[in-house]
Amino acid sequence: MQIVITGAAGFLGSKLARQLLQNGKLVGRSGKPEAISRITLTDVSVPVGFSDPRIQVMAGDISDPQTIAAIITPDTNSIFHLAAIVSGQAETDFDLGMAINFDATRAILDRARALGTRPRMVFTSSVAVFGGNLPTRVPDAMATFPQSSYGAQKAMCELLVSDYSRRGFVDGRTLRLPTISVRPGTPNKAASSFASGIIREPLNGQAATCPVQSGTRMWLMSPQQAVRNLIHGHELDANKLSATRTISLPGLSITVRDMVAALERVAGADVTRRIEWSEDEAIKRIVNSWPGDFEAQKAKELGFNSDADYDSIIRAYLHDQQTP
Amino acid sequence: MQIVITGAAGFLGSKLARQLLQNGKLVGRSGKPEAISRITLTDVSVPVGFSDPRIQVMAGDISDPQTIAAIITPDTNSIFHLAAIVSGQAETDFDLGMAINFDATRAILDRARALGTRPRMVFTSSVAVFGGNLPTRVPDAMATFPQSSYGAQKAMCELLVSDYSRRGFVDGRTLRLPTISVRPGTPNKAASSFASGIIREPLNGQAATCPVQSGTRMWLMSPQQAVRNLIHGHELDANKLSATRTISLPGLSITVRDMVAALERVAGADVTRRIEWSEDEAIKRIVNSWPGDFEAQKAKELGFNSDADYDSIIRAYLHDQQTP
Numbered sequence: 001m002q003i004v005i006t007g008a009a010g011f012l013g014s015k016l017a018r019q020l021l022q023n024g025k026l027v028g029r030s031g032k033p034e035a036i037s038r039i040t041l042t043d044v045s046v047p048v049g050f051s052d053p054r055i056q057v058m059a060g061d062i063s064d065p066q067t068i069a070a071i072i073t074p075d076t077n078s079i080f081h082l083a084a085i086v087s088g089q090a091e092t093d094f095d096l097g098m099a100i101n102f103d104a105t106r107a108i109l110d111r112a113r114a115l116g117t118r119p120r121m122v123f124t125s126s127v128a129v130f131g132g133n134l135p136t137r138v139p140d141a142m143a144t145f146p147q148s149s150y151g152a153q154k155a156m157c158e159l160l161v162s163d164y165s166r167r168g169f170v171d172g173r174t175l176r177l178p179t180i181s182v183r184p185g186t187p188n189k190a191a192s193s194f195a196s197g198i199i200r201e202p203l204n205g206q207a208a209t210c211p212v213q214s215g216t217r218m219w220l221m222s223p224q225q226a227v228r229n230l231i232h233g234h235e236l237d238a239n240k241l242s243a244t245r246t247i248s249l250p251g252l253s254i255t256v257r258d259m260v261a262a263l264e265r266v267a268g269a270d271v272t273r274r275i276e277w278s279e280d281e282a283i284k285r286i287v288n289s290w291p292g293d294f295e296a297q298k299a300k301e302l303g304f305n306s307d308a309d310y311d312s313i314i315r316a317y318l319h320d321q322q323t324p
Numbered sequence: 325m326q327i328v329i330t331g332a333a334g335f336l337g338s339k340l341a342r343q344l345l346q347n348g349k350l351v352g353r354s355g356k357p358e359a360i361s362r363i364t365l366t367d368v369s370v371p372v373g374f375s376d377p378r379i380q381v382m383a384g385d386i387s388d389p390q391t392i393a394a395i396i397t398p399d400t401n402s403i404f405h406l407a408a409i410v411s412g413q414a415e416t417d418f419d420l421g422m423a424i425n426f427d428a429t430r431a432i433l434d435r436a437r438a439l440g441t442r443p444r445m446v447f448t449s450s451v452a453v454f455g456g457n458l459p460t461r462v463p464d465a466m467a468t469f470p471q472s473s474y475g476a477q478k479a480m481c482e483l484l485v486s487d488y489s490r491r492g493f494v495d496g497r498t499l500r501l502p503t504i505s506v507r508p509g510t511p512n513k514a515a516s517s518f519a520s521g522i523i524r525e526p527l528n529g530q531a532a533t534c535p536v537q538s539g540t541r542m543w544l545m546s547p548q549q550a551v552r553n554l555i556h557g558h559e560l561d562a563n564k565l566s567a568t569r570t571i572s573l574p575g576l577s578i579t580v581r582d583m584v585a586a587l588e589r590v591a592g593a594d595v596t597r598r599i600e601w602s603e604d605e606a607i608k609r610i611v612n613s614w615p616g617d618f619e620a621q622k623a624k625e626l627g628f629n630s631d632a633d634y635d636s637i638i639r640a641y642l643h644d645q646q647t648p
Contacts, residue, residue, distance in 0.1 A: 094491065132567025133465075141457075141467045145486070145567040152487035156480045162469070163476035167418065243456025243469040 001026055001034040002075050006062055006108070007083030008041035011184055012124075012226060014049065016080060017041055019227050021052050027235035028077050028120055029171070042071050043083065062104040068111045072119070078234060079121040081108055086190035087128055087150035087286060094149055101153035109160055113169035121161070121172045122233045125246065127179065127219055129155040131289040138291040140248055140298050147289035148191075162245040165238075173233045173241070175304075178221040178251030179290075181259075182317035191286040195220065198256070199263055199314060202274035211280035214257040217292025221251045221306065222313040224320070229304050236302055250306035252313070253293035262310040266318075325350055325358040326399050330386055330432070331407030332365035335508055336448075336550060338373065340404060341365055343551050345376050351559035352401050352444055353495070366395050367407065387423040389431045396435045396443070402558060403445040405432055410514035411452055411610060414474035425477035433484055437493035445485070445496040446557050449570065451503065451543050453479040455613040462615040464572055464622050471613035472515070486569040489562075497565070499557045499628075502545040502575030503614075505583075506641035515610040519544065522580070523587055523638060526598035535604035538581040541616025545575045545630065546637040548644070553628050560626055574630035576637070577617035586634040590642075 003020065007013045017039055020026060025033040039055055041047040046059040060067035062083055072079065083100065090097030105123065112119050128151035129144040144155040161172035183196035194211055195218055201208035221229070229249055241247075254262075264272045296304070307313050327344065331337045341363055344350060349357040363379055365371040370383040384391035386407055396403065407424065414421030429447065436443050452475035453468040468479040485496035507520035518535055519542055525532035545553070553573055565571075578586075588596045620628070631637050 143465045143467050143568075144483070146483065147490070147567065149487055149491070152483045156483050159468070159470065159476045159480050159483075163473050166471070167473070243471065244467075 001028055001036045001077050002038045002040070003036060003078045003080065004040045004042065004071055004076050005080045005082065006042050006071075007081075009043035009045050009047040010082060012180065012223060013041070013043070013080070013082045014047060015223055016082070016227050016230055017047075017050065017055070019231065021054065023231070026078065026231070031237065040071060040076075062107070063099040065107045065111070068104070068107045072108065072111045072115070074115055074117060076115075076117070076119050079108065079112070079119055080230060080234070081105060081121060081123045084124070085150070086188055087126075087148050088191045088193070088283070089189040090150035090153065091148055091286065097149050097153055101150065102156055105157040106160060109164045109170055109172075113164065118168060118171055120234055121170050122230055123157060123161050123172060123174045124230075125154040125158050125174050125176045126151065127176060127290045127294075128286075129158065129176065130291050134291050136293060138248070138294045140295060148286050158246045165245045171238050172245045173236070173238075174246040175229060175233045176246065176248040177226060178219040178249060180223055180226055181218070181220045182313060183223060184317070184321065191283050194283070195259075198260065198275050199317070202263065202271045203267060203318070205274070207274050207276055209276045209278050210256060211278065211283040212256060212287050213279065213284075214255065214260070214277070216256045216287060217253060218256060218259070219251045219253055219290070219292055219294060220310070220313070221249065222316055224316050225305060225307050232304055240302060247299050247302065247304070248294050248296050249299050249304050250296040251294065252307050252310060254310055259310055262314055266311055266314045325352055325360045325401050326362045326364070327360060327402045327404065328364045328366065328395055328400050329404045329406065330366050330395075331405075333367035333369050333371040334406060336504065336547060337365070337367070337404070337406045338371060339547055340406070340551050340554055341371075341374065341379070343555065345378065347555070350402065350555070355561065364395060364400075386428040386431070389435070392428070392431045392435045396432065396439070398439055398441060400439075400441070400443050403432065403436070403443055404554060404558070405429060405445060405447045408448070409474070410512055411450075411472050411474035412515045412517070412607070413513040414477065415472055415515075415610065418473055421473050421477055425474060426480055429481040430484060433488045433494055433496075437488065442492060442495055444558055445494050446554055447481060447485050447496060447498045448554075449478040449482050449498050449500045450475065451500060451614045451618075452610075453482065453500065454615050458615050460617060462572070462618045464619060472610050482570045489569045495562050496569050497557045497560070497562070498570040499553060500570065500572040501550060502543040502573060504547055504550055505542070505544045506637060507547060508641070508645065515607050518607070519583075522584065522599050523641070526587065526595045527591060527642070529598070531598050531600060533600045533602050534580060535602065535607040536580060536611050537603065537608075538579065538584070538601070540580045540611060541577060542580065542583070543575045543577055543614070543616055543618060544634070544637070545573065546640055548640050549629060549631050556628055564626060571623050571626065571628070572618050572620050573623050573628050574620040575618065576631050576634060578634050583634055586638055590635055590638045
């Protein structure tokens with residue numbers, strides 16, 4: 001079993017790689033667990049921190065089809081395509097967003113088609129495909145009216161992955177991830193960056209700014225749960241998917257106010273006092289266009305899971321920080 | 325007012341051009357009717373049959389950005405982008421479908437963006453964007469799960485037109501057209517070709533094959549009504565559009581059996597006896613994935629119209645054939 005992970009320098013890609021190495025096997029086309037012989041990690045910068053002999057590292061620009069051809073080879077069984085320009089950056093740099101979020105995904109699909117090997121492919125999409133006048137709980141059959149270029153690019157790729165799969169060019173599965181919280185590391189240019197920052201920075205003794213109102217409802221998933229769901233998305237039988245390869249994952253629906261209350265329960269009021277509330281109109285516009293709750297009926301039927309509560313998400317973050 | 329029509333050698337494009345010439349004016353950015361000074365007709369083959377001095381004819385491949393640049397110029401106020409590879413052909417020739425249905429649309433949008441003139445653009449999409457497990461009447465907020473590459477390509481372009489409009493690169497309006505019936509001319513490679521053929525050929529004294537079951541429910545619009553709606557779609561105020569630029573048009577929901585009954589009422593049983601019933605699995609698979617009825621609530625609020633009944637659609641076809 002030879003696996004490719006794009007965006008592997010990101011926290012989710014590297015966490016997925018570590019989990020796959022630890023598992024040692026993965027269910028693929030045979031329907032049975034197969035030993036993982038190689039994981040190719042690729043990103044614009046070289047993914048670091050791996051010493052396992054099964055890891056191969058390749059830096060490159062995935063908007064270049066020649067780079068894609070070097071990464072995805074005839075012996076590639078599986079692709080986890082996580083690389084993306086995040087929402088805030090794709091809004092300010094339209095061309096970069098189109099190149100990485102759309103053209104690179106198309107290039108990966110075309111490479112799979114040209115090889116004729118029909119690899120399994122897990123592609124990550126986002127709640128940002130939704131927008132406009134939404135019901136309180138978004139059903140699986142909700143139309144995608146994205147209000148950001150990031151969301152539009154992800155929605156277009158969902159259609160590509162489904163059509164390439166329907167035609168047998170690839171065995172794709174698109175997972176619409178909730179906002180990931182608590183993401184380790186430093187703030188990024190995602191409009192949702194604060195959803196980790198207001199927990200992570202105060203826990204590290206630093207100030208954090210919350211750019212949205214406290215009543216804003218978020219749809220969240222912990223990194224640990226996301227990795228489990230990415231692997232489950234790879235392993236499930238494609239025959240259980242019907243008219244689309246796109247699956248809205250279950251998540252935790254919670255207001256920012258309740259996220260902060262959970263932080264206070266776990267770490268105390270001295271920590272939550274480090275949060276500054278200062279609204280940012282550009283971030284609010286994007287975040288408020290995203291739904292805060294989903295039915296995720298199909299995903300639940302397919303065995304995907306959500307986190308139990310936000311307190312345990314914070315505790316899992318603290319645990320992970322202590323055991324990197 | 326300078327207008328570009330792509331796919332202008334097609335029956336809908338040429339009918340639209342004739343109607344615009346007859347009207348002599350069109351409402352654009354000013355919100356008032358403006359005199360039409362030029363209509364540029366473009367297609368792979370040269371559109372013929374026009375002698376009006378306002379008509380400019382250009383043949384070219386719109387998947388080539390240089391062709392697009394020659395067609396859409398700084399003085400272009402309006403674009404009716406109708407050119408497409410039809411559903412059946414896009415299914416058998418995937419690359420051609422992607423090149424014309426997707427890449428050319430993107431090239432037109434990018435040309436508008438590069439010019440910075442924010443032209444009005446009417447783009448035609450289709451019921452083929454829908455598929456899977458659908459309610460009897462499809463609501464405006466229904467998810468697009470296309471079951472053909474044509475439908476996937478149209479759905480991707482809907483997202484592009486909305487995002488390019490949201491960003492102010494273009495003032496786009498995507499109209500999801502019902503199946504057009506009765507289309508004049510000869511059969512084409514659209515899976516829906518029969519929806520005109522089973523009326524047109526018998527009326528011309530020729531045999532026609534119906535490849536679907538008589539109970540199949542179709543969502544139809546006459547060419548005359550389609551042209552009126554295309555012009556209305558151009559003229560409406562963009563401020564009335566909200567989270568998306570995509571509008572599912574109203575139509576006539578009717579079974580193939582009732583289409584044939586209408587033909588018998590209008591033209592007699594001698595005519596309907598020329599229809600042969602011979603199911604075609606490939607056509608059935610595509611046509612049966614399309615919805616047969618829509619709410620089209622937003623379109624009705626915006627003033628789009630449907631045909632009253634199928635008898636009058638057939639009579640309008642006969643009338644048009646006598647007065648070309």
